[in-house]
Amino acid sequence: MLKKGLATTIALSLVAVFLLAAGCGTPTGKGTASSGGGSGKSFVIGVANGYIGNDWRTQMIADVQQVAKTYEKQGVISKLIVENANNDVTQQISQIQNMINSGVNAIMIDPVSATALVPAIQKAQKAGILVIPFDGVVNNPKVTNITTDQYSWAKGGAEWLADQLHGKGNIILMDGLAGVPAENIRAQAEQDVFSKYPGIHVLQKVFGGWAEATAEQKMTSLIATYPNIDGIYTQDGMGMGIVQAYTAAHKTPPLMTGDVTVGFFKYWTEHENSGFHSYVESNPPGIGATALEFTVNMLQGKKLKSSSIQANPVDTSETNTVLVKSPLTVTDSNLQQVWNSTMKGKPSSYSLDAWLTPSQVDAYFQ
Amino acid sequence: MRTRFSSNQTATRIFRSPAMIGWVLFLLGLVANAIVQPTLFKLSVINSNLGLAAPLVMVAIGQTAAVLAGGIDLSVGAIVTLTNVLVVSLCSFHHTGFWLAAILGVAAGIAVGVVNGFIISIVRIPALLVTFAMMSIINGVALAILPQPGGQIPADIYQIYGNTVAGLPFPLLLIIVGVLLWVVFRYRKIGRYLIAVGGAAGSSRANGIPVTKVRFQSYVLSAMFASLAGLFLTAEVSSGDPLIGASYALNSLAAVVLGGTALAGGRGSVSGSVGGALFLILVQNIVYFANVPSYYQTLVSGLIVVMGLATTGVLYARSGKWRLTNGR
Known part of the structure; x- marks a missing residue:
């Protein structure tokens, strides 16, 4: 009898979790993806991050969310969806497919693999979605990678x-x-x-x-x-x-x-x-925030200068990558200055960070 | 063994069947997913889900064979990777035709199973150790064959894979073929022997069942299905990646247990594992469309799977037919 009760309890709680999930879930992006028309266009942006298990990536995502918040206040971004895959290609493909199916305007991808995502990316592009791989790169002539050099x-x-x-x-x-x-x-x-x-x-x-x-x-x-x-x-x-x-x-x-x-x-x-x-x-986690700036500019219809786009470092036969140079180098000579100005007092896992400002990003565009 | 059930007991048999749990979970998952994602039953959405599900279903079928016979196969993920990098390298860098590359890729996977089976059944080293070591070795071999992601297969292969044939999603047809392939084994001597050996190796041997041979075959079967999974996954991603199969070892075991198969062997079914594998794919969708914040997704999907496993365990314990250990 006890066992029967236990089984029923577990089965019921399983049902409860599903219903809870169902109850709080308005389908992501539905309705918000459509534009408000004119200059007040509001975008839904998905971020498919391939891995979250270290401090650097955690900071990267926090940076993206921080910059997105500013854009949300301005009404430029209506929603930012962040998905993390556990370094697993199939999980990342599934997340990208879900973003496609929920009708986002752009998908930013920190890829688990440079090649295995290509069919999923092509599906997204066929659905009219802008795809921006960042941090890591994807080998596909039709995407624009944003990455630190x-x-x-x-x-x-x-x-x-x-x-x-x-x-x-x-x-x-x-x-x-x-x-x-x-x-x-x-x-x-x-x-x-x-x-x-x-x-x-x-x-x-x-x-x-x-x-x-x-x-x-x-x-x-x-x-x-x-x-x-x-x-x-x-x-x-x-x-x-x-x-x-x-x-x-x-x-x-x-x-x-x-x-x-x-x-x-x-x-x-x-x-x-x-x-x-x-x-x-520095190989700043801020590259994600930089990529978000690029994504918003491209969603607004701006075109990159041809000089901004360089050879893909993984597959040099393709010219599809914006290589962002590392913003800061520290040696014995400037150690104290950097330590005192940006690092002192931060938690020990914090990384030296920086991302491009909107005006710096603007310089990459026509 | 099959004669134990007479036809008028069919209903009881289905209800009591170990596979039942896997399919109930799958249906629950399907309902929950459909609520949070109204577009779930659009053909393109079904197609993309099944495209990801087919490889996991294959690996889960193979893993079921190993587990039923009282063993475990941790090298399945590495075999998926091996087939993927071999097929893609042969196609892209050695100008082999896709179908020849596919046959060679699957053959290499089966060869790994032969080595596993030999060491486990004849040299008699525990399966956990052998397949764990084999996982490392084969992952190393895959990195040597294709040190970095790259290469590609002919475009029409992955376009067919993502498409429909006669109105049915192509990956669904592949799943059906995989299950039929299993049925061929299940209703021959080997299928019945697998369960007998996993349940009680000693009395099986006493009753004239070739235990060593059956154990050997279970690893060959497991590897064969894993390499078919590698082939399907290659069609899904169209390129090679030396790390691609890493998640399949644990996910296939989760699918097997969710499907009501006892990890101690001797009891369970492949159809349950298929349900379990499909359930795992749906959980991903549910946490996405239910707007679970990204930092909690792993936790929530983990909790759903744990509750599924608990339901399996307790429901089974109720029927007195499921043991976590078989007391040896």
């Missing part, structure tokens, strides 16, 4: 490290996630730079998943394996993990490229005088 970003750090090492030494490469578009572009830049220096020997290349904990774990075993690490090239999101691995081993990290987080900057400012040197080029 990842190649020049990775190249900057790699050149700094090679330069500081005077062209020789043993280094570790702490990369992100194999097979992801941004990783591939950055890996290419790393290879292009380090292969110019025959004196630089890559001890090992590991993947830290752009996650602090993974980086710390990998670095701990690398410290134990190699007593002779002269430098570390790391991508973003992992600098603090590396520092923590060294701290746990009671050592000071060697020359390393750093990270945009407050935690890393704090360590850097505190250890600058005890011989710790680093280099940080």
